[in-house]
Amino acid sequence: MQGDACNLKPVLSGFDLILAANLIDRLYNPVQFLSTVHERLNLGGVLLIASPYTWLEEHTRREDWVGGYKKDGENFTTLDGLKAILGGHFRLMQAPQDVPFVIRETRRKFQHTLSEVSLWERIA
Numbered sequence: 001m002q003g004d005a006c007n008l009k010p011v012l013s014g015f016d017l018i019l020a021a022n023l024i025d026r027l028y029n030p031v032q033f034l035s036t037v038h039e040r041l042n043l044g045g046v047l048l049i050a051s052p053y054t055w056l057e058e059h060t061r062r063e064d065w066v067g068g069y070k071k072d073g074e075n076f077t078t079l080d081g082l083k084a085i086l087g088g089h090f091r092l093m094q095a096p097q098d099v100p101f102v103i104r105e106t107r108r109k110f111q112h113t114l115s116e117v118s119l120w121e122r123i124a
């Protein structure tokens with residue numbers, strides 16, 4: 001099945017695991033997805049977010065970025081933004097980990113990226 005992560009049908013709920021792999025920085029409204037995703041998970045269920053946090057205006061309007069900008073003169077990271085948005089319903093289960101992946105662009109050129117993986121348990 002395919003669906004818009006920012007406009008999922010209510011029937012898509014009752015899950016124990018939701019995997020958002022290299023997704024959030026491609027969404028047109030990531031806050032919409034992140035602030036409602038708890039409704040789709042059972043209590044004790046796990047949300048896995050993997051992302052290189054490559055925010056680009058071609059995918060997401062700057063004002064809708066989850067992080068990657070300065071706030072009150074300080075760096076505000078996407079992990080800061082995830083904690084702020086998810087904090088009311090989730091517990092960060094362990095320190096996030098970088099997971100590398102490689103995309104072969106041409107026969108001689110490779111893009112090496114670090115995706116940050118964080119695991120969030122629904123607690124409320």
Ligand SMILES: C[S@@+](CC[C@H](N)C(=O)[O-])C[C@H]1O[C@@H](n2cnc3c(N)ncnc32)[C@H](O)[C@@H]1O
Pocket residue numbers: 003004005006021022023026027028
């Ligand atoms: C960087 S790719 C990652 C693909 C795959 N999950 C992976 O990890 O290799 C981003 C994916 O997000 C999908 N995507 C973009 N906007 C979306 C949306 N609003 N709802 C659901 N998927 C979306 C794109 O179609 C694309 O497949």
